Amino acid sequence: MLRRATATLKSTLSLHITKEGSGHNGYRFHRFTSGSPSQFQEKDRVCPKHKDTIIAFVLGGPGSGKGTQCEKIVETFGFKHLSAGDLLRKEMVSDSEYGSMILDTIKEGRIVPSAVTVKLILRELASGDSHKFLIDGFPRSEENRIAFERITGSEPNFVLFFDCPEEEMVKRVLSRNQGRIDDNIDTMKKRLKIFEALNLPVVDYYAKKGKLHKINAVGTEDEVFEQVRRVFAQVSTVT
Ligand SMILES: Nc1ncnc2c1ncn2[C@@H]1O[C@H](COP(=O)(O)OP(=O)(O)OP(=O)(O)O)[C@@H](O)[C@H]1O
Numbered sequence: 467m468l469r470r471a472t473a474t475l476k477s478t479l480s481l482h483i484t485k486e487g488s489g490h491n492g493y494r495f496h497r498f499t500s501g502s503p504s505q506f507q508e509k510d511r512v513c514p515k516h517k518d519t520i521i522a523f524v525l526g527g528p529g530s531g532k533g534t535q536c537e538k539i540v541e542t543f544g545f546k547h548l549s550a551g552d553l554l555r556k557e558m559v560s561d562s563e564y565g566s567m568i569l570d571t572i573k574e575g576r577i578v579p580s581a582v583t584v585k586l587i588l589r590e591l592a593s594g595d596s597h598k599f600l601i602d603g604f605p606r607s608e609e610n611r612i613a614f615e616r617i618t619g620s621e622p623n624f625v626l627f628f629d630c631p632e633e634e635m636v637k638r639v640l641s642r643n644q645g646r647i648d649d650n651i652d653t654m655k656k657r658l659k660i661f662e663a664l665n666l667p668v669v670d671y672y673a674k675k676g677k678l679h680k681i682n683a684v685g686t687e688d689e690v691f692e693q694v695r696r697v698f699a700q701v702s703t704v705t
């Protein structure tokens with residue numbers, strides 16, 4: 467039986483969660499009082515996972531096609547799609563106290579502090595009744611990864627990595643035409659540097675853990691999705 471969430475997420479960088487309760491999908495919330503990821507303690511954990519919860523992280527450089535493929539995965543396999551970038555952009559244009567910080571960070575292609583991003587992701591994990599999640603564009607750094615693992619006490623079931631040459635990513639981003647403030651050559655150059663310095667170590671981490679599924683992101687959307695489909699067929703037999 468799904469129970470109504472009673473957790474409230476207080477809007478602070480230190481991510482206090484003030485009430486105990488449990489989300490529709492079994493995500494549980496505990497009081498926790500820590501600030502930075504390094505201060506999180508065992509007692510602060512937010513969500514022992516519902517036993518059937520499946521979390522897939524979706525990684526890849528800017529413009530590699532993560533969002534495009536996630537839409538296809540949602541249609542075909544019924545996952546809920548959480549894009550960290552979309553959540554941050556939504557927060558940015560809301561009345562949030564973090565709005566201008568998020569705007570500046572995205573313009574510069576840098577990474578928003580994990581406390582903010584994890585809070586937005588947790589809110590989505592706890593809402594609705596889905597228990598299969600694609601978390602797109604997260605973790606973007608070891609700090610993101612460690613914060614998520616410490617706060618939730620859980621790891622992804624598997625990780626997709628869209629591997630795409632830089633020239634192709636640049637071409638795709640510059641012709642995306644969705645009015646994003648970071649779709650320009652200056653920000654793109656910065657994003658590519660951040661991708662190499664901060665995102666790739668996360669990719670390596672999951673490769674070493676045997677959780678990474680590398681997808682060749684070059685080809686038509688359907689060709690790329692055929693590889694994705696094979697990964698889902700493989701993981702559905704082990705998750
Ligand atoms: N296989 C493909 N071939 C050509 N263009 C593609 C392909 N997949 C996606 N695109 C296009 O490339 C652009 C970037 O794709 P998408 O937004 O899915 O990337 P992303 O990885 O989510 O990027 P970001 O990290 O910047 O959000 C879009 O305009 C999309 O339509």
Ligand SMILES: Nc1ccn([C@@H]2O[C@H](COP(=O)(O)O)[C@@H](O)[C@H]2O)c(=O)n1
Pocket residue numbers: 528550551552554571572573575576577578579583602603604605606610648657
């Ligand atoms: N974990 C994340 C994800 C994203 N950001 C910031 O948002 C920008 C856009 O993200 P997309 O996934 O939509 O490409 C990204 O360049 C970062 O500035 C973040 O900080 N942390």
Ligand SMILES: [Mg+2]
Pocket residue numbers: 532533549551603
């Ligand atoms: Mg995207």
